[in-house]
Every structure is written in C-alpha cells, then in structure tokens.
Amino acid sequence: MEASLRKKIIAAAGGGAIAIATVLIPHLEGVKYTPYRDVGGVWTVCNGITGPDVIIGKIYTEKECKELLHKHLIPYARSVEKHVKTPASEYQKAALISFSFNVGAGAFERSSLLRYLNSGDSKKACDALKQWVYVDKNKIPGLMNRREVEREICMWSNKNA
Template identity: 45%
Template sequence: MIQHKKTWLAIALTAVAGFEGLRTEAYKDPVGIPTICFGYTAGVEIGDTATVDECKQLLTDEVISHGLAVSNAVTVDLSHEEQAAYTSFTYNVGAAAFQRSTLLRKLNSDDRVGACNELPRWVYASGVKLPGLVKRREAERELCLSGIQ
C-alpha cells in the first residue's frame, strides 16, 4: 500500500492548532497580548468572542498567510515538513522576525540542518524562557529535521 505524504498545509494546521490551543473568548497570552482562537492577536480586545467555525477559518487563513511569508523569504526548495515547521514558527514569532533571523540566513545558504537547529533558540517571550515554547520549538525542530533527506 502506498502512503501519501500530507501536504505542508495539513501538517502546519495540525501543529499550530495543537501548540496554540483553541479559546473562543479573548484572553491575555503569557506576555499580556490579547489573544483569541488559535493564538490570533491582530485587533483582539478582551471581551471579544468567536465561534469554533470562525476560529477554524481564521487559523486556516493565517497559516496560509504565514506559509506564503515563509515561501517568499526562502530561496531553497523545502520539504513539506520543513515548510510546516517554519510556518508554525513564523505563525508564532511573526514574519518580520523570521525574515531577520539567522535561521533564514542559514536556510538560504543551504545549511538546512543548521537552520532547523536554530529553532530551539527561540524560547523567550519578553525576556522570559517559557516551557511551552521550549516544547514547541523542539517539536518544530524534530519536524524540520524529519524532512531533510
């Protein structure tokens, strides 16, 4: 039986949803930013609510947007796993941080293992090392490395 690889989008959606968790009422994230759904922050105010369907659509739109930001910044071909790992990372830290990163410089110079190994360095939020980010980055690193032949 032939098994087909999931596309990067399916992998990234699963990863981001798992890391972020679903909350249909706005809350403050660990650094005090109003957040809703699966870690969405743009224009969110405490008191906002969303339906599960709205959150799923927002997640899909945001993962696609962040995946495109990764694709537009990267000059080497990525496996589905690498694309998903970097999309999850970018969803969390933002496209601007990804574009300025040593990780991207390593990736674009074809140091794929070195780029994956940069992920665990990104575990601080407002100067505080967060256990959830440690776990997330290690999972992203493992996913990333699994896509390198």
C-alpha cells in the same frame, strides 16, 4: 512528539505545508474560545490569533476558530514561500509557518535560521529554532516545548516522516 500528532501531521501532508501547519498549530497553541492575554500581554483567541479579529467579550465557535486560523496562516505561508530560496520539504515549510506565526513574519525573515536554511545548512536552521524560547529575557517552558516539536518536524523530509 506524541504518536497521535505524528499520524495527524503525516495524514495532512498531502495537502501541503499549510495543511500540516493547520494540524500542528492547534496542538501547540491549544484553543480558547474567549479572548485572553498571552504571555506577552497580547490579546489572543482561538489558536493564537491576534489583531483586529480578536473581539474582547466575544465567544468564538470551533468553526470560527478554524476559519480564522486558515486566514491568519496565509501571510506566513506566503512569507515562507517567498523567502526560502533552497529546496525545503513540506514538513520544513510547515515548521517554518508555525514558527513565523508565533514570532512574526518579520522576525522569521530577519532570522539566522532563514540564513542557515538558504545557505544549505538545514540541520543548523532547524536547530536554530530552539533559540527562540524567550519572552522579555525569560525562558518560557511552553515555547521550549513548541520549538522542540517544530524542530523535529523541520528535520523530517517528505520521504522519511
């Protein structure tokens, strides 16, 4: 992970998992102010925003993208809070928010990753992130990079970031 991203994440940690995820996701997703189709063919804008907030032909502002990201992260943060039954660091929660934002809350909630975490094996849970790198049975380099960063953050505790 780049040193600059690490510093930004550590600085955001005082604001909790959603603040960390708000720093992490733009780094992982990048930003595009006009809608485009992602690798799965889904209409997307800003930092990976999908759904009815994506208006084809609209040019979004930086402010709109930040607001949309925050709005769209809330359900994923709630899912993480509801389904993680064991103590987890804010960094682990942020990695899980980022992961579920990418794959969907349902996939996160049904994942072996969550089962490992809830059984107390956080290392195995964090390592399981690296399995989620396929789209239509094709290994995607961008997802491999994303999962490696999420895994690294997942391994951090609040004491040793």
